[in-house]
Amino acid sequence: MIAGLVVWLAVSSTGNLTINELEKTAQARLALYDSSLRAAIDRYRYLPYVVSRHHQVIDAVAGTGNAHTASLYLEKVNDRAGAAALYVLDQSGMTIASSNWNTADSFVGEDYSFRPYFNQSLAGHEGFFFGIGVTTGRAGLFISTPISRNDQIIGVVVVKLELDELEKNWQDGGEVVFVADADGVITLTSRGDWKYRTLLPLSAADRERITRNRQYVGEDLNSLDIGGQISDGKGTLAIGSEQFLYDVKKIDGSDWRIFYLTSMSDVTARQGTVMLITIIASGLIMLIILFLRERELKLASQREALEFERIQSLNTRLEEEITERRKTENELRGTQNELVQAGKLAALGQMSAAIAHEINQPIAAIRTFCASAKLMIERGKTEQLDQNISQISSLTERMGAITGQLKTFSRKSTGVLEPVDLKVALDNALQLLSPQLETENCQLERHELRMPLMVHADLVRIEQVCVNIIRNALDAMIDSPKKRLRIDLTTAESNVIMRISDTGPGMEDDALALLFDPFFTTKDPGQGVGLGLSVTYGIVRDFGGSIKAYNMTSGGACFEVRLPLLREQTS
């Protein structure tokens, strides 16, 4: 579609360009033909005038001289001039002397009074006439001048030019050029078949006049019938099946017109070439465009494929990262459980000495009671046995309490959350740590509400929280002169708040920022691993609570745990 438009535009513009170009050429050629024709005529135009002034000619016409002498003179002059003939007519139109006096076609004695040029010159004008010679049968241009004597016209001098040579040159030139006379008869032409044809059919009067003048004797003067298509200047015309561009010009000093024709086939041929070139060029351009588009599409699909691959690998990486993260999360969760367990074991390790001490005492006591019971039985003092046995029983109860606590502590968390009374958890923790509290001679202060403080948690893990914080407080107070552990249990809004404070040295600012980070410890190696508070933090957070630590103005550290209060359980 676009290609078609391009071809059409190219061809039509080429057509216009070609026509413009050809018109310019035509004008130049026309001017050239015109000037060459005028040069051929002007070469002889002066001749009759010069001859008309010669005394031998004047004398011959006047009858006072010799006509033959005049003929000799004309012959001599014409030998030089090279015209077809140079001759003199008397007042009646009779040829009295001629340059061709001694040839078979001699004009001497011929009557040319019927020729218009004779009458024109007799009337004192220059005669200018193209016609076919009645004597020779050869066409030529007749230019005539009056011969005057004492202001009287006594004869006429005529020069006949044959323009065959010029016409032949035109024909050889291969261009289409012709001259039409005042009647529209084509007198000179490069196209032989148009010679003596007329531009328009002649009127009867014109034809009659031409016949009378014997101007084109023997010619039919058929019309090409193109006069209707001709206006001044230029245009197009059709002759037969041929189309032409024409340029026309009046020949100065005559009533002739000269035509220069350019065949339209030149235009169409050029248009054809241009069309062919344009089609090929458009085809090539289309091919290039298609090629470029194809390449662009290919590149685009390659880019898309690359992008797709990139996104796919990104997705795969993301998926891998997600899997990795899940794995890490699971591992962390597992680690946290392990840490809880590890924390408990560490606590157990530390407590083992105290526990061993606690248990060793009742065992030793039981052993002593058993030995004394044996003695009593041997001695038959069985009435005292009862007291002995009840002491043994109370000792085993105490031991049972200790092992019971240990059993509870070593119990692994079920992971199931249930309503738990924080006070109970705290009791258990304190029970667990009581040997240490006692050993270290630490004073315990408890301030708490009477009602149960229910939270949604896991008893074992809540105990772990309490144990970790209290154990740290005891550790911190190891060198304190006054060791007092204060525990406050209150509620605020919908939270249970547990504050555990000590009379230790408190915490450095640096330590405050890192307290809950895993493996942060200020204790000597073997004393602490830095996991207690990070595990505590994790547990509290799991139960939807929060934990913070700060130094008290009175000195010592305080750990504050907040957990959501289960109201329905408290009522």
Ligand code: ADP
């Ligand atoms: P660990 O007890 O094994 O060092 P924790 O995570 O339980 O690990 O405690 C981290 C650190 O927090 C302790 O080493 C100590 O420096 C500091 N800390 C904890 N509780 C107290 C406290 N009550 N007073 C002063 N410092 C404390």
